[in-house]
Amino acid sequence: MRNKYYTDFKISQYEDIDENSIQLINSTKARYIEPTEITYLGNPLIEALPPTLDMESIFLRVEKIPPYIDEERNKTEIERLEAIYRLNDYRFPFTKYYEVGLKISIALKRGYINKRIFSPDYTDSLKELNLILNNSANEIKEFKEGFLNMTLASSAPLGFSIIGVSGAGKSTTVNDILSFYPQVIHHTEYEEQKYYFAQVTWIKVDCTYDGNIKGLCQKIFYEFDKVLKTNYLQKYGNSRFSIDRMIIAISYLCMKHGLGMLIIDEIQHLKCSKRQDEAALNFFVSMMNEIKLPIVYIGTYKAIKHLSKDGRHIRRSMGIGMTEFRYLKDDAEFEMFLGELWEYQWVKNKTELTDEIKKLFHERTAGIVDLSVKLFMTVQFEAIRRGVEKITSKLIKEVANEKFALSKELTDAIIKYDINKLMKYEDLIAPADMEELFENCRHEVMSRSQAMEILKGEERKNSRNKKELINELRLFLSELGYNYNDFLNIVDELISIEGIRKPVSYLKQRLIKQIVLSKPQEVNGKKETKRINKKNITIDLTEDIKTIELP
Template identity: 30%
Template sequence: MRWEQANYSKAILPEYQGNPLIEALPKKANDSDVIEKFCNYPDLSSHIRTSLDYLEREEYLARIDELRQPLPQYIECFRAIERAIKSGYLAKNPLTPTTMQYLHYPVDARPNVEPATGYFVPKGKGITLIGDSGVGKTCMLEQVLSYFPHVIEHGNYNGKPLDFKYQVVWVKVDCPRNSSVRELCEEILFSLDSAMRNERTTPGTTIPKLLTQIEQKIKSSHLGILVIDEMQNLQFKRTGGENNLLKFLHHIVNKLGVPLFFCANPPFDDSLALTLKNARRAESGRTIFMKPLQRHDIGWESFIAELWDLQWTNVETQLSDELNDKMYELSLGNIDMACRIYCEAQQLVIGTGDENITSAVLEYAYPVACSLSSRTNEVIEARQNLILPRRTAKQNTVPNTLKTKLGKPRIIGDYNRPHHPEFEVRLRELHLTDKLLHMIVDPDLIQRGIATGNVPTYMQDVGILCDESFIFSEFREL
């Protein structure tokens, strides 16, 4: 949680000027400067590659999880949040009589005396982010939100003291699985108390009392935007709990003017589309769709280049088109799956004596790293629709490796990997199949061979046994 002292900068829009809540926000920056803030490239520490201790190199694989490569949607998401926060604060300038009335009276019980600057008119917007699990929604959201301070501490503005001290720019909570209004309210209360470093508020015993507490907390904290993750938990059933939750969220936007940010997996967008009212409110600020990266998009090329650099094997394997295609084929452009596959591939070869990363190694790493994801309907369907060009050229790999200490066996089917790499794929299929008995074409073959009294000769006759020494001796006689 990041606290900052208010540093006021004159707003660009005239209507934003003179509003300390807006002018305390980070100064407007161009896209390239913003993107730099979102990047996180772990230190490679390339000297570790020469370490003879394979355990030390394995430990560095944890840094793969720290990689943050901004994608094109980052700027779109950032600008939407930036606009929504400023728009929400526009009607809440703490120096105006309008806001003073808004802060001191419940929204449904304001006096009939209109302030000199007019009644409070909420300006809250709704932003919705939709994307499959693993495409990087939460990661992007965390990076974008981290651009803004969590809490801004105010002092004097233009030489005059302010009547308030703290401004909570954003809070992020998860949607309860049972669509409970009470659980969401309690989570929001706790998050606001935590942000302002207050003691935890005892929740009201009834929903109306709880809603009153929420209203008071949101007002006193000058909340900029409320982010709700895991909105796919909102299941539309006959019980009506989800409708009550939506009504509560609409109350926050319509009455308090606080922008909402929904983050969810499909089919949350289909649920919102059931009614025009829900759809209109959820998309008033922006609707952003995040899909798995496409093979030849700049997003994938940028991501895979940065990911592949995080390599702690004792021999550096260059990213060829073949390996790039294989990574995309296995991960389907899913960032989370790609990171897990690549980490597992290095885990498999480090300390084996041959630490080259090949397509076969990536294929073996896939079912280990994505054993559950690979069986989901989304992945199966996407894999059926995947079409990639195939390379005919062989990959050039570096033959020289350091004589590292061997501390673990090689991957299954890999005890002789340097000598017979062509067997890896077939051996892996045999190892992973759950229908091994069905793959045995002739289960009585050995018994018939024993019955002949000469098993080797029988096996040669039926084409099962290849006696290489016999063939070689015959060749020499020719």
């Protein structure tokens, strides 16, 4: 009798593990749910996956709003600067989230549909890949050539591409959707059959700038090691392994661990300038397609050059179409996004979102979400730093010009959707790093705050009062005909003992007594004795000093 399906959930069978929020579940025991699609029945790799979510469920999970109360605008400058930084994790659920979420769910399940881990075919495929992996270099070369000729007209791929301008939210959207899926699912029993299988649902790698196929392969080994605690990078990614052998090793590991999807981000950085690089990429894509592994390519418009050099890569990345992240038009969706973002103001004087400001924001960010959020944050940083404590059109223009300067050519290319021009740009001209902006503003505000505290502080008041007292005692001794410098030690000792809070008249009285009782002062290297004229004392001192008994 089959194990009962897991039914006690609202959105996902793993929701009590991730608390129904966006956070990566690294590893969990399998919980099977009954699929509605009949071709998925009886496949534990599919039944262990969360269900395909509807738009409302996706929106509820991805939306991430920062904590905010209006009274926070009365906090200190430093506290408000730190509060503004909460917006760095702000998520607004755009319709693209649903499109990407649906495609990832479909691609995962379609990739697993023929991977039934208890079937002889699955076991035979693993054995065959293992044998090829251990072949000689010449045998590997022969296999590659024969394989590529055989698979030119292979079945349709299962992945897709996500292309768009930098900062449009491509990677963020994919990362948030991937967080719905446990990255490693441990299977221990299915239909009363005990077994163990570690299913890796997805792996995501980033292409470093000027990266190559070898580096990409090594990153894939590293990601397997990270989630499974293995040592595949050391075993298969070392210098003794050719790129072709690495590709075969990856194919073997993808089958061995039931990899559901490979996501390659920043694909525009992949270097395929040489003929052998192009051949390696062909072999890599063909092998992944052969083992029915969905690949999701993420990149800027420049990536189209890599994916469509000979027409084959782009076809193989278009299994269920290309998702394009364009700018947000100046329409209802952008207005709703900016309207909700605008509520999070930590400046002292709140500004209403006018049509002029909406238009200005759209013009200066080209409707790019990431730039819009960062511009909003930076304008508030500057409003607090400068002490204006209000968002104005003038301030928005100044901040945009200084830190978010997009060339008119690039802005026009985005808005007019000029693909040829967009393909010229590696990335948008990125704004200054938010960490750096925040730290600079915080440092300046903190320095200003510290200065104000020092100016208002008790220590400064005491220091100021001491200086005023010393100046008064200096003048007093000068009027008596004495050089103040001759009695510095006496004055310091007096203030140290008596403090600065006592009446000046009393301190003058004590000073005179100390001078009279002191030994002859040494002036200019000679001992000299001066006596105080009683007449001067009685004239210049207060009534209290008249009581002093002079020797």
